[in-house]
Amino acid sequence: MASFKIALLLGVIAFANACSQAPGTTMTTVTTTVTTVSADDGSEAGILSSHERSLIRKTWDQAKKDGDVAPQVLFRFVKAHPEYQKMFSKFANVPQSELMTNGNFLAQAYTILAGLNVVIQSLFSQELMANQLNALGGAHQARGATPIMFEQFGVVLEEVLAEELGSGFTAEARQAWKNGLAALVAGIAKNLKKAEDLADPQTKLTPHQIRDVQRSWENIRNGRNALVSSIFVKLFKETPRIQKFFAKFGNVAVDSLPGNAEYEKQVALVADRLDTMISAMDDKLQLLGNVNYMRYTHTERGIPRGPWEDFSRLLLDVLSSKGVSSDDLDSWKGVLTVFVNGISPVKN
Template sequence: MAFKFALLFGLVAFASACSQAPGTTTTTVTTTVTTVSADEGDEGILSSHDRSVIRKTWDQAKKDGDVAPQVLYRFVTAHPEYQKMFSKFASVPQNELLGNGNFLAQAYTILAGLNVVVQSLSSQELLANQLNALGGAHQARGATPIMFEQFGEILTGVLAEELGSAFNAEAQSAWKSGLAALVAGISKTLKKSEDLADPQTKFTGRQIRDAQRTWENIRGGRNAMVSSIFIKLFKETPRVQKYFAKFANVAVDALAGNADYEKQVALVADRLDSMIAALDDKLQILGNMNYMRYTHAARSIPRGVWEDFGRLIFDVLSSKGLSADELNSWRGVLGVFLNGIAPKK
């Protein structure tokens, strides 16, 4: 259990910073950490060898001053909705972040937290002193398991770039095990009942609630939304239009007003509307996804087309003023739709 709690502590700097309200004062507590050179005999869920590899690679990576800013920068640029959670640079243009003092200060706060984690991997006594203080704080701060998964993916990506050949298969395996332990441990703390996925539909109560509520404000313009997505998709990838035989050879700029095209737009928009309305009806939503899967299989539309369509839907939703939590719910809903209609082979 030592590593699970250690890594959880290290990323508290990330979670607590996200939730800091405007105008609050941050008190920095400096903790002196004694590096433990020998493991204390508890293998726990991470082997002593993996702990050693993590320490070694981290000692190399932390010497590079670019690691911390790059991790945080890539995190907020890959997931722009999370930038709003950092009050001190929520409105800073992304191309100015790496030169922003508040952004850099936060990046190095996270680095310091991670450094404590790595140096504390084997010291259960040090970790125990932190557990009572942490308690259930993460849930109140609004951190979600997917945020930690995404942060971990970006962290390992930056480490791989910075360390090059030193971040070999052995190091990748050690970090993967460590981050998996974090997500497994923290998920139980953060998830409420509404965040638990239905074993059959794979949707959570929160996803259903957020998607249906926000869709009510959008559905009136769903035909125009779907049409704009089709036009953009056809321009990005012209071959996709060939899957629609009735207007495959119509110039993209001439599609608006074409009877066959408008009929297809209305069909897709209404299907999307009915699927969202059925999210809380297990039999109906599973039936909808199965119908979509089998009726489109004969046309051999590859998964990549569905991925692009989902990405463009998400782009539209992102422009509608939805909160980070609502966008996270939509990300989950669209992911389930994708896997239900065009599962990976």
């Protein structure tokens, strides 16, 4: 079947946004998010068909006419899971018996209602971004939202809809909502980023990448001189002009380089510098200092970006030949990209 874009129901996001509101702040706008998933029509569990989306919109349009729906959903949610009430700073300490008459609680309930309504009305929109699930997972991990939280909210929402609509909430409509909420939770759980996968805003590296690279490097670092030498030989054979950047052995035949004193000094220097940079990756200040030093010293020599990219590519080839896993190689790719961008930035 033809592949198409399907909008997933993400009205619960308004809840997660509300949980992240800092004490003492006032919410003046409502932000809602929709996302898309490419899938074959009806071929996977949790994917919404056009009919299911129609059922969700129809039943929602009926339920939202009752102004008590939003407060009931939020009230039942925090009653069933009182630990979540603490995440709403405006009514964190309000007794549950007073919530339904508390202005801040009601305002938050209708904020969630408004967000959910906008998303449901957008279920058939074609102008949706396919990468939103990844962004959503990363954003809400930092706010403390978890997949189970979305599951629990969905259960309460379904219960309130069933009571509100009575016989109008048919078995078919209930299943449509179950599928929509299941797709939502599955998408978030799959793309939710853990703390170790969040990149540092300055170094652009994640703890996961640093751990993978340092661990795999430790297994081969004792042979780093031979590793760098093999890369240089391949690099100079591929692009002879790169060898000319090294004046002390620029005119030595490539096959005669191993054993050449000046060449071996350069190999040891590069190998040790690489070792230092990798070892210091979990020390942000030292890492940034090393990258800036490399950028300064090599800019003076007029070395362009190309040789750095070629060196990185050949290093990945060597690592692969030494049995470094595909997952670790992905981390190496990310780290080497950061190194190259720092040492020789792309010119606009």
